[in-house]
Amino acid sequence: MESPVQLLNVLEWAHSTRPLLNGVPAQRTGPGDAAAVHDDLTVVVLSPTDPMSRGQLRRMAELARDEGMRVRWEEARGGPLAPLQTIAGLSSLLRGAERIVIGDPFSRYVQLLLTVARSRDLVVVDDGTATMEFVSQLASGERLVRWHRRGSRAGARDLLFAPVAASARRRLTPSCSRTVEVFSAMPVEAPEAVTVTRNTFGWTRSRFGPPRITKGADMVGTSLVETGVVDPERYLEAVATLARTHGVTRYFAHRRESTEKLHTLHARTGLEIVRPDLPLELIARRGPVGRTVLSFPSTVVHTLPPALDGTGVRLLVCDIDPAWLTEKASPRAQGFLADVTGTARDAHGLRMVAARPPDCLTA
Structure with a gap:
């Protein structure tokens, strides 16, 4: 491992x-x-x-x-x-x-x-x-x-x-x-x-929880910037927009996210940056966790639904806009990321949102 x-x-x-x-x-x-x-x-x-x-x-x-x-x-x-x-x-x-x-x-x-x-x-x-x-x-x-x-x-x-x-x-x-x-x-x-x-x-589920549910919203970070797939500035803009739109207060950083990027994100958004000491599935199950959790395309859009089954936590997924991709991104990147979110929507009934003002949200 x-x-x-x-x-x-x-x-x-x-x-x-x-x-x-x-x-x-x-x-x-x-x-x-x-x-x-x-x-x-x-x-x-x-x-x-x-x-x-x-x-x-x-x-x-x-x-x-x-x-x-x-x-x-x-x-x-x-x-x-x-x-x-x-x-x-x-x-x-x-x-x-x-x-x-x-x-x-x-x-x-x-x-x-x-x-x-x-x-x-x-x-x-x-x-x-x-x-x-x-x-x-x-x-x-x-x-x-x-x-x-x-x-x-x-x-x-x-x-x-x-x-x-x-x-x-x-x-x-x-x-x-x-x-x-x-x-x-x-x-x-x-x-x-x-x-x-x-x-x-x-x-x-047998070892952790059920968690205490808070009124606010949490966001799950991603390492798509660090892997060269998504432009850093576009990512920061998207996080800021989603945070304002959905009342996000905490940002759970991916273990590979750079310290510099997280400092910049905190300075721009005021979000509390959380560096989990365990995988997010365990952190969320242990709680406390927001009633709403937002995520970009990643593993957690498939793993959090079963881990949090029966808790009432709602997971929203923000797809990656093609304009956010870098020149170095693989030609396969957009289709693969869209497949991750699309299959999560079909399997778990997740709602898709966009990093745009509220009147542009998609169901």
Whole structure:
């Protein structure tokens, strides 16, 4: 696992697929009661370098240990020799594992580790919108490329890594000797022989909340600026307009959002900037949370509805105007983002809004 959300979804996967202990439903009334159910699961954290991700991963690792899982923390990016040391240290564990669960099939690190694994069963747990793209590319036989990089020319590193990527893709394709499962809350249409298990956030709802609901509105931040998809100035303008229109008081920052951008956003809008110490699904479920939550196209438009089911919280989605896209944005970006919001509207009945004055809002 390389992100807090991936580790959260390992907990969700374990909760939904491991309910039996010796063939009898496990009676679990608290985190400690889960130890006997999950004590054969080892979570390997390939620690990233940015402080926000590391902090959230530390907190998620504590929750995983509370559930009885063994957690192995790897400083996988701690220096030029770290990748080789990490792979060497994990080789025996990977070769002996009956099942491998991964969080990001696009990760070069994960793809490299897959060449070592000998497991007959592979599970890809939810990594948000990337899961949608992974399943689509797997079905079409394309090489695995993140949606915001599609259309860009392959660099020298991509070409050097191509044999490893191709090998990983073969490992992620079902065969007569290998099963592949996708565990996701996202709307995915799996290719033939791939099993899809629905993530309903049962673990989150059983461990957190219900939350206290406040009268105001909250906004969920996005890293679309940081990934080069959306123009920074257009993004700031959109946030300011939505905040005025909907009475937003708090802005939950994405863990990859830059400090400089958040300072500017606060200065322009007066919004309280919140840096969550856990994935937003847990923060919202724990509360307090606004009666209305606004989001741009992102994973949370599919994950917050089940996580907050029954709470009365209303989620509004603001689509990305094509004029906001940068020249560096992938040709695939607009269509992919529109698909994220469109499928959320269809699946959860979410209302779409625009970053324009109230008389221009769309239903």
